[in-house]
Amino acid sequence: MQVAQQITNQILQKEFVKQLPSENELIEQYEVSRNTIRNAINVLASQGLIRRVQGSGYYINQHILRSTDLLMMGAKNGIKPEKFRKDSLKNDINSNSRVNSKVVHLDDTTAKGEVAAMLECDESTPIYYCERVRFLNGNLLCLEKAYYLKEFVPFLNEDICKKSIFDFIKKQYNIETESADDFIKLVTISKEDAKLVDKEAGAPAINIREINYLKNNRPFNCSSINYFDENLTFYYHLDTLISH
Structure with missing residues (x-):
């Protein structure tokens, strides 16, 4: 949950603007396991804050940020x-x-x-x-x-x-x-x-x-x-x- 919170804050502070870094980059940045990163991504996706695009990555939902x-x-x-x-x-x-x-x-x-x-x-x-x-x-x-x-x-x-x-x-x-x-x-x-x-x-x-x-x-x-x-x-x- 802590990693999900940190990623959320970075999105809202516009450190991540359009798309999240790759899983490997997030693992390196937060120094956690792949499962931890995937769990955090699942939390954000379940809220609608990010969207999965198969083969392309995770994109930030701009509609929420503008609301x-x-x-x-x-x-x-x-x-x-x-x-x-x-x-x-x-x-x-x-x-x-x-x-x-x-x-x-x-x-x-x-x-x-x-x-x-x-x-x-x-x-x-x-x-x-x-x-x-x-x-x-x-x-x-x-x-x-x-x-x-x-x-x-x-x-x-x-x-x-x-x-x-x-x-x-x-x-x-x-x-x-x-x-x-x-x-x-x-x-x-x-x-x-x-x-x-x-x-x-x-x-x-x-x-x-x-x-x-x-x-x-x-x-x-x-x-x-x-x-x-x-x-x-x-x-x-x-x-x-x-x-x-």
């Missing part, structure tokens, strides 16, 4: 490009941006109904529920409702939730997202939510329901987030499309 306020939906593996800024979904927003959070609710409770189903746990299982309004450069970004299994995240407080929760649980509990499921749809906001974000009830929003998994495929977090920022771009990278 601003970019939410990288595939960035689930801990890479933090300097150009981007992490938000609570472990996705990336341009580093010139500033994300702030206002905590609305933080409850020590138990999983129920759909939340228990998403977290694949019993309805009596202890969880944290955190609801917060998030702002990008002082403008409304989203309303986030997130749930964390206390088995994996035994402690949260309001100060932690004002910042990046995922950064905290990575440092404190060594927890990182191995994979995630995202479900996106257009919704209209409820009266209760409208009051929190100073919008009219029934106003449109992009809703993302997400489940984050550990390496053993256990879910440790799920969330429902309504996005309101009209300038935000959602980016997905797909290596293969399966047609029926």
